[in-house]
Amino acid sequence: MYVKPQILTLQAYKPGKPSEVVMREYGLDKVVKLASNENPFGCSPKVFEELRNVVSKFAIYPDGATEILSEKVANFLGVAPNQLIFGSGADEVIQMISRALLTKEHNIVQAALTFSQYSHHAVIEGAEVRSVPLVNGVHDLDEMLEQVDQNTKIVWICNPNNPTGTYINTRQLTAFLENVPSSTFVVVDEAYFEYVSASDYPKTISLLNKYENLVVLRTFSKAYGLASFRIGYGVANSKLIEEINIARLPFNTSMVAQVAAIASLEDQVFIQNCVQQNKKGMEQYTAFFDAYGIEYYPSQANFIYIPVSNSQEIFTRLEAKGYIIRAFPDGIRITIGTAAENEGLILHLKAILTDKSAIK
Ligand SMILES: *Cc1c(COP(=O)(O)O)cnc(C)c1O
Secondary structure (H helix, E strand, C coil): CCCCHHHHHCCCCCCCCCHHHHHHHHCCCCCEECCCCCCCCCCCHHHHHHHHCCHHHCCCCCCCCCHHHHHHHHHHHCCCHHHEEEECCHHHHHHHHHHHHCCCCCEEEEEECCCCHHHHHHHHCCCEEEEEECECCECCHHHHHHHCCCCEEEEEEECCCCCCCCCCCHHHHHHHHHHCCCCCEEEEECCCHHHCCCCCCCCHHHHCCCCCCEEEEEECCCCCCCHHHCCEEEECCHHHHHHHHCCCCCCCCCHHHHHHHHHHHCCHHHHHHHHHHHHHHHHHHHHHHHHCCCCCCCCCCCEEEEECCCHHHHHHHHHHCCEECEEECCEEEEECCCHHHHHHHHHHHHHHHCCCCCCC
8 A cells, every 4th residue: 555545545536538539439430429418609709819829938937826817816706816726627726725725633524425526525535425415416504514513624515416407596505504513614516607597596605704614616617618628716815815826836827828818708708608609408307307208407507417227228328429528326317418418418318318218
């Protein structure tokens, strides 16, 4: 054993099979990947323009302090630049928060099922993980509050929740924040923020002044269509950000990622258009599920979760047809694609789900 023993209780992140491998395996000439909630429309064309202007700068280290990007995002959100910390994806912000805050004396509270990285980093830091089952795909905040004690350093709330797409509303979140001890940080992961349309979805940024223990995560990987650049951020009170910043690598976000993020932030028309297309795509799926009496969780994100007991079988049958989705032990998650991609997937799903031997 070379590593900390608790690391061996975990598994390295397993990405889905690359499209090229699936094409070869099944002799397909096209594969549609709807497995990782990326934007099927790519990113703003402004990103390509801006990137052309920086090719002469590749030999120079990026601005580790992300000064310009911080100003732009702070201005966009209505916070101070020193309330922001950027990471190589929101993933790295989750890692930095865990690394800076957790020890073996602490525990975290999270939902089961939720985004895998919260518990992953808690285990690496030696902290205890308390997972509270979802109720109908939704965070059970009452039970999560029950699990909080004086050693609870972080409560993770994924909102909307990945993989179920469900959300916690303003009243539920503020009641939770009122009752949680001020020594416990509540991190609300809003990776799918841009897609949300529910009017009672919490305005977390405006809650930051009131709750010093609140942290909000956002990313450029999903609606902004910049997943391969790896850039996301956390927003919180400036003192916490200053302290977490000490644990940050000197040049953790690249210059190209920063430039791409700024360009994409300035094209909100692109985002609005993608959000509209996503809404229509979501309706393609819900109309099909409603018509066929198939249960799903109502989603505020760019994916939809269907509880099934034979997720692996459905995954494999779709894969053979050239559609890659994500299988969980008790359900499947489908990323909303373009209209044509959704239509194609629905045709195959129809055949599989109406096959009486398949739906369980
Ligand atoms: C995708 C995702 C992230 C991480 O995204 P990055 O690419 O690392 O910015 C964080 N949280 C949730 C819930 C996600 O789905």
